[in-house]
Every structure is written in C-alpha cells, then in structure tokens.
Amino acid sequence: MQYEKDRTVLICDRDLRYARHLQEYLLSEGGLACNVRILTDPGRLKGEDLQDKALYVILSESLRGSWTEGLDPDRILILSESGDCPEGGPACVSKYQRARCLADALLRLPGAGDLQTGASIRHGQSLTMIGFYTPVSRALQTSLALTMGQLLSAEEPALYLNLEPCSGLSTLLGLNGEDSLTDLIYYNECAPERFPALLGSMAREVNGLFCLPPPRSAMELSSLAQDRWTGFFKAIDRVTDYRYLILDISARGDCFLETLRLCDRVYTIEREDPVSAARLSSYEDLLRRFHYEDIWTRTRRLRLPVFRELPSSMKFMTHGPLADYARELIREGGRT
Numbered sequence: 001m002q003y004e005k006d007r008t009v010l011i012c013d014r015d016l017r018y019a020r021h022l023q024e025y026l027l028s029e030g031g032l033a034c035n036v037r038i039l040t041d042p043g044r045l046k047g048e049d050l051q052d053k054a055l056y057v058i059l060s061e062s063l064r065g066s067w068t069e070g071l072d073p074d075r076i077l078i079l080s081e082s083g084d085c086p087e088g089g090p091a092c093v094s095k096y097q098r099a100r101c102l103a104d105a106l107l108r109l110p111g112a113g114d115l116q117t118g119a120s121i122r123h124g125q126s127l128t129m130i131g132f133y134t135p136v137s138r139a140l141q142t143s144l145a146l147t148m149g150q151l152l153s154a155e156e157p158a159l160y161l162n163l164e165p166c167s168g169l170s171t172l173l174g175l176n177g178e179d180s181l182t183d184l185i186y187y188n189e190c191a192p193e194r195f196p197a198l199l200g201s202m203a204r205e206v207n208g209l210f211c212l213p214p215p216r217s218a219m220e221l222s223s224l225a226q227d228r229w230t231g232f233f234k235a236i237d238r239v240t241d242y243r244y245l246i247l248d249i250s251a252r253g254d255c256f257l258e259t260l261r262l263c264d265r266v267y268t269i270e271r272e273d274p275v276s277a278a279r280l281s282s283y284e285d286l287l288r289r290f291h292y293e294d295i296w297t298r299t300r301r302l303r304l305p306v307f308r309e310l311p312s313s314m315k316f317m318t319h320g321p322l323a324d325y326a327r328e329l330i331r332e333g334g335r336t
Contacts, residue, residue, distance in 0.1 A: 008035040009106070009115065013060040013079070016040055016205065022058070024200035025099035026106075027239050037241050038157070056109060058102070060095060074110045077102075125156075127237035131263035133249040133256070135279040139269040140304060140322070142248050146209070147317045147326045149246040153208040154318075156243035159236065162214040163221065163259070164250035180213045185228055188235045196239045206314050210242070226255040233262060257292050266299040267329075300329075 009026065013019040019038045026036050042063055057071065061081045078085075079095035079102070086092065093105045106112055132145040142162065149160045161181070179202055188195045203210040215221045236245060247263065249256055260266055270280050287293055305325070311317050 008037060009056045009058065010037055010039055011058045012039045012042055012063050013058075014040050014063065015060075020200050020203070020210075021197075022099055022102060023241070024196040024239075026103055027196050035241070056106060056112060056115075058106060059090075077106050077109060125243055127233075127242060127245055128265075129233065129245045129247060129263045131247045131249055131260050131266040132268075133260055133266060134269040135283045136269055136271055136276040137279075139271065139276075140307075140310075141269055143310065143317070143322060144267070144269070144302075144304075144326060145246055145248040146206075146314070147311075147323055148329065149209040149244070150207045150318050151323065151326055151330060152244050152246075153210075157241055158209050158244040158246060159203065159240070159242045160209050160211045160246040160248065162211075162248040163256070164214060164248065180216045182215055182224065184212070185224060185232045188232055189228065192235070195235055199236070199240065207318060209246075224255065226258045229255055229259055230262065257287070257290065257295070260295050261292060263298060265333075266295060267302055268299050269302045269304060271303070300333075302329075 011019045011022055013022075016038065019040070023036045023038055042065070056075050056077065058077045058079060060079045064078065073090040076090035078090050078092040080092050081095050083094065085094070091105060091109060093102065095102075107115070130148070132141050134141050142164075146160060149158050152158045179198070184195065184199055184202065187198050199212075203212055205211075233245065236242060247259065249259060268280075268283075270276065284296075287295055305321075307321050307325075309320060310322060311320055317323065
C-alpha cells in the first residue's frame with residue numbers, strides 16, 4: 001500500500017548525505033506517517049505539476065528558483081545556508097542545526113501536524129530485490145552486481161549489500177567502522193526506532209550507489225535465521241526510499257536459498273569449463289532436492305564474454321565493456 005501523492009514530503013538538497021540523514025530522522029525520530037523523498041536536481045521535475053508531487057517541500061536555499069513558482073508558500077520550508085531568513089515569504093530556518101529543530105519547523109507549517117498520524121511508513125514504490133548468486137568461482141559476480149547497482153542508482157535510489165564474509169569490500173568501498181550488517185539487524189529487532197537513523201549513518205555512497213558493511217565473519221552470517229533476514233528486508237522497504245536492493249549472495253549460512261527466493265530477479269553466472277559446469281549442475285540438483293525450483297523462474301543464466309579490460313577503481317565501474325554489458329541487461333529486463 002502506498003500513500004497518496006498529497007502525503008509526500010520532498011527534501012530538495014544537492015548534498016545527498018545530508019538529505020538522507022534528514023530523511024531518516026523524519027521517518028524515525030520524527031515519526032512522519034507519509035512518504036519522505038529526496039530530490040537532488042529540481043530540474044528533473046521541471047515541467048511537471050509539483051502540486052501533485054508533494055504536500056510539503058523542504059528546500060535548500062541554493063536550490064530556490066523559478067521551478068518553485070506556483071507552489072503555495074505555506075507548503076515550503078527554506079533551509080538557509082547563508083544565515084539570512086527574509087520575512088514575508090516561505091518559512092525559513094537555518095540549515096545547520098539539529099534535525100529535531102528542522103522537524104519541528106516542518107510540523108509548524110499549516111496542516112503539517114497531520115503528517116504524524118499513524119505508524120506505518122511507506123515510500124512511493126515497492127522495493128525491488130535483485131539477487132546475484134553463482135557457485136562458479138572468480139566469475140565477476142561482485143563486479144557485475146556493483147556495476148548494475150551504480151547504473152540503476154543513476155535513475156532511482158539503490159542499496160548494495162554483500163553477504164560474503166571476508167569479501168574485502170569494507171576496505172575497497174570505505175565501509176570500515178565499528179558496526180556491521182548484523183548490528184543493523186539487531187537494532188531492527190530490539191530498537192526499531194533507531195534502525196532508520198543507524199542505516200542512514202552506516203550506508204556509504206559509491207558513485208551514487210549506497211553500500212552497507214558486510215558481515216564481519218562467517219559465524220555472524222550463520223547465526224542469522226531466515227525470519228531475521230526477512231524482517232530486515234521488510235524494514236528497508238518500509239522506512240527508506242530505496243527503489244532497488246542489490247544482494248551479492250554467497251552460499252554461506254543456512255538461509256541463502258530462502259534469500260534468493262525473496263528476490264524479484266536472480267542473475268547466475270556460468271562458464272564452460274568442466275569444474276564450473278559441475279558446480280552449476282550441483283547447484284541445480286540442490287534446488288530440485290529441496291524444492292526451490294521456483295528460483296529458476298526468476299533466474300537469468302549469464303555466460304559473460306571475455307572482458308579484456310576491467311575497471312581499475314570502484315569509481316570507474318560505469319565505464320567500459322562490463323558497464324555496457326550491464327546496461328544491456330537492464331534494457332532487457334533489469335528494471336522493474
């Protein structure tokens with residue numbers, strides 16, 4: 001179930017990290033029962049009827065322009081970056097203060113108190129889960145998953161999650177810190193009111209794609225029952241505006257097949273050599289023996305071409321032949 005368009009708060013700010021922190025606060029501590037969406041480029045809505053897009057607009061001063069003409073000033077909250085708050089126009093507060101003060105300023109706008117009614121929080125479109133799994137080793141699974149995630153994130157928000165312990169991605173993606181994925185799952189269960197804020201602080205942006213720290217060890221991964229994963233994915237769907245969840249899955253843990261079953265689409269990479277073919281055959285037999293054949297109905301088997309050149313850095317993933325290959329997958333059905 002989605003909220004109607006007139007129950008949407010739109011945050012307009014070029015600083016995506018700032019906007020996400022404010023969004024997570026409004027949905028958790030602020031308790032808004034509505035859509036809270038982010039727009040970094042107001043030009044994307046130029047020519048559209050903003051009256052149907054948002055009930056309220058939180059607008060950074062630097063983005064104020066002709067695109068706001070026609071909006072009711074009582075529906076706009078300006079975030080002042082210069083320190084000036086002119087009188088006689090829309091409500092204006094300093095951008096650089098606690099999120100609680102910004103939420104209070106929003107709720108003081110005419111009629112905005114109604115945004116706090118209810119406890120269910122939904123974003124505009126349901127979350128699409130895209131899984132990547134192959135039993136074949138060194139098959140470029142992670143490279144393809146990251147590339148597709150970055151390409152999709154150029155259009156709509158995407159979150160990448162690697163479920164392989166000791167993957168090395170914490171270092172490569174700059175995700176080093178005290179918290180990991182299992183901490184998020186814990187907070188979702190024991191302190192759900194803190195979950196959105198913690199998710200927002202842990203996610204790191206790489207070329208527009210947000211990434212979460214992977215599990216620290218195989219023991220952490222194995223200790224998580226399927227109902228905990230399911231609750232975690234539902235929470236991401238409920239309290240964020242991510243359109244895509246990219247799952248880079250390993251066979252570790254007892255729940256990887258159930259996780260694949262939750263995906264709307266699965267990509268499995270295969271190769272022609274005898275060892276790879278034998279592993280893929282074993283995987284197919286596993287699905288049959290444990291009655292997971294339905295996973296195949298959402299699986300696309302990929303035989304990747306030989307890429308003579310691969311990106312040398314995470315920031316170049318959207319360039320080159322691998323990116324061209326991922327774009328073709330998206331055109332053929334990688335976007336829902």
